[in-house]
Amino acid sequence: MESALELRRRIAAGEISLDSYYEALLSECESAKARFNCLTAITNQLAMATVERLKTNMKNDRPKGRLFGLPVVVKDNICLRDYPTTCASKILENFVPPYDATVIGRLIAEDAVIIAKANMDEFAMGSSNENSAFGPVLNPHDITRIPGGSSGGSAVAVAAGLTPMALGSDTGGSVRQPAAHCGVVGLKPTYGAVSRYGLVAYASSLDQIGPLACDVESAALLYSVIAGHDERDSTSAEISICDYPAEMQKSVKGLRIGLPREYFGDGLDGEIRTSIEAMIAQMKFEGAEFVDVSLPHTEYAIATYYIIADAEASSNLARYDGVKYGLRAKNDDLLSMYTNTRHEGFGAEVKRRIMLGTYVLSAGYYDAYYQKAMNVRSILKREFADVYKVVDVLLTPTTPTTAFKIGEKSNDPLEMYLSDIYTVSANLAGVPAMSVPIGRDGKNLPIGLQLTAKHFDEAVLFRVGKAVERLAK
Amino acid sequence: MISREELLKLAALARLRLDESEIGQFQHDIAEMLEYVKTLEQVDTSGIEPLSPALDSGNVLREDLVKPSLPVDEALKNAPERVDNYLKVPKVVDN
Numbered sequence: 001m002e003s004a005l006e007l008r009r010r011i012a013a014g015e016i017s018l019d020s021y022y023e024a025l026l027s028e029c030e031s032a033k034a035r036f037n038c039l040t041a042i043t044n045q046l047a048m049a050t051v052e053r054l055k056t057n058m059k060n061d062r063p064k065g066r067l068f069g070l071p072v073v074v075k076d077n078i079c080l081r082d083y084p085t086t087c088a089s090k091i092l093e094n095f096v097p098p099y100d101a102t103v104i105g106r107l108i109a110e111d112a113v114i115i116a117k118a119n120m121d122e123f124a125m126g127s128s129n130e131n132s133a134f135g136p137v138l139n140p141h142d143i144t145r146i147p148g149g150s151s152g153g154s155a156v157a158v159a160a161g162l163t164p165m166a167l168g169s170d171t172g173g174s175v176r177q178p179a180a181h182c183g184v185v186g187l188k189p190t191y192g193a194v195s196r197y198g199l200v201a202y203a204s205s206l207d208q209i210g211p212l213a214c215d216v217e218s219a220a221l222l223y224s225v226i227a228g229h230d231e232r233d234s235t236s237a238e239i240s241i242c243d244y245p246a247e248m249q250k251s252v253k254g255l256r257i258g259l260p261r262e263y264f265g266d267g268l269d270g271e272i273r274t275s276i277e278a279m280i281a282q283m284k285f286e287g288a289e290f291v292d293v294s295l296p297h298t299e300y301a302i303a304t305y306y307i308i309a310d311a312e313a314s315s316n317l318a319r320y321d322g323v324k325y326g327l328r329a330k331n332d333d334l335l336s337m338y339t340n341t342r343h344e345g346f347g348a349e350v351k352r353r354i355m356l357g358t359y360v361l362s363a364g365y366y367d368a369y370y371q372k373a374m375n376v377r378s379i380l381k382r383e384f385a386d387v388y389k390v391v392d393v394l395l396t397p398t399t400p401t402t403a404f405k406i407g408e409k410s411n412d413p414l415e416m417y418l419s420d421i422y423t424v425s426a427n428l429a430g431v432p433a434m435s436v437p438i439g440r441d442g443k444n445l446p447i448g449l450q451l452t453a454k455h456f457d458e459a460v461l462f463r464v465g466k467a468v469e470r471l472a473k
Numbered sequence: 474m475i476s477r478e479e480l481l482k483l484a485a486l487a488r489l490r491l492d493e494s495e496i497g498q499f500q501h502d503i504a505e506m507l508e509y510v511k512t513l514e515q516v517d518t519s520g521i522e523p524l525s526p527a528l529d530s531g532n533v534l535r536e537d538l539v540k541p542s543l544p545v546d547e548a549l550k551n552a553p554e555r556v557d558n559y560l561k562v563p564k565v566v567d568n
Contacts, residue, residue, distance in 0.1 A: 234533035325551030375518035
């Protein structure tokens with residue numbers, strides 16, 4: 001897939017006809033949807049209406065947006081006006097939002113063409129995309145394997161070449177892990193960098209919208225469009241957008257890169273380790289300085305994450321009650337309207353997390369579980385702050401293994417949760433992190449390398465990510 | 474395993490109805506997770522302040538101004554049942 005910038009240049013210059021490009025692309029979407037189950041809906045009408053508007057703009061020589069003519073696929077937990085936003089859940093099967101998420105408004109304002117909604121784990125709960133009411137998404141590199149989750153459909157849309165850019169959301173690794181498994185770039189921005197207005201909430205202190213893209217440059221472009229303060233999301237921050245293209249010109253010479261030893265322990269696959277070590281050697285040759293560091297509480301991150309995420313989920317998902325929107329099941333009275341609706345509407349993993357979340361918040365257990373987890377989260381956050389006094393960026397694997405087989409972990413929730421071991425800490429600490437593909441293992445499956453920076457330093461991720469991408473070729 | 478009784482109490486709190494098969498499965502899964510998260514007991518958190526907000530921006534205030542909002546029909550178009558400008562629900566108060 002060519003870079004978003006090159007594609008935009010060719011479209012804006014008239015070298016590619018918008019009509020024939022989108023006619024072919026929308027039929028390719030149909031075929032990819034059938035082969036990989038990566039899309040919940042193809043937004044034909046919206047795409048063709050946008051194309052007409054862009055053609056008029058071109059004819060009249062009006063200014064062209066930064067995403068002029070570029071296709072984008074959007075995860076199905078981000079509200080797109082007048083199209084179903086299902087969260088891959090039966091409970092929202094018929095929900096059609098009457099408004100656009102802020103990120104959608106920003107894409108449209110920059111002349112992007114939204115072509116489809118992406119399949120996902122139900123309510124973004126999962127690491128394999130097997131928890132979708134639409135059925136599992138298949139990894140295009142090996143259709144017997146999972147694409148990762150929960151933004152599996154977005155990752156596959158990019159990996160299959162439908163689009164150079166897609167939007168996902170990342171609560172504990174849901175952009176980075178599927179990016180790693182599908183061989184694409186995935187960024188979880190700093191907590192607060194991107195407005196979540198119109199993102200269906202899962203765990204509000206952790207959720208972030210982020211780009212998946214065919215290369216670092218395209219991810220940086222999409223990030224620069226969606227990032228920034230929004231008065232409709234009080235957790236969004238005033239931030240300054242750097243000149244990322246200039247950052248990406250810089251070498252890694254003189255940068256101090258931390259290698260946290262807890263990320264290179266026994267659970268790490270040998271081929272991923274070898275591949276990362278080879279990349280480190282190349283970066284040293286280019287003048288990067290590597291420093292061994294420690295984040296000693298990493299081993300507690302998964303436990304901390306699942307207590308906090310599930311607690312917040314149990315609260316956030318209380319809104320699905322059959323009253324205002326979404327499914328209302330047959331019932332005899334008010335209580336059975338709630339319980340029947342939630343019984344029929346939610347899948348097993350969502351119920352499991354609501355149950356655990358309810359447990360850790362219930363009287364008598366709150367201090368032992370939720371409060372304890374919040375205290376450990378404090379420690380984890382401080383450890384990251386301390387390590388960034390010594391290094392500019394951390395380099396780790398994104399995942400302990402490459403993509404596993406469909407069904408391999410679906411009967412063992414704990415085993416599934418442990419596949420997020422390298423990604424959840426960034427969400428707990430609120431720091432930005434990006435996965436960049438660095439090669440393939442012996443089964444020809446993509447390997448991802450993760451870079452993690454301090455709050456609001458996405459610039460260093462793009463700078464180092466660009467170097468990693470170049471060296472991996 | 475957590476007891477069947479305890480599990481059903483949780484389900485009631487969460488307004489979830491569970492199938493027999495789900496009850497057995499969740500008794501096992503939730504017990505396994507609770508066992509796993511017990512590792513946090515090893516962490517000394519004495520003197521640790523619970524997490525401050527991820528953004529230290531303090532409270533976010535705005536003027537209370539009337540602005541255009543969704544028309545009622547738009548806002549209610551997803552309602553499972555509607556009467557005039559209201560959501561219709563089963564009877565809430567007993568006679």
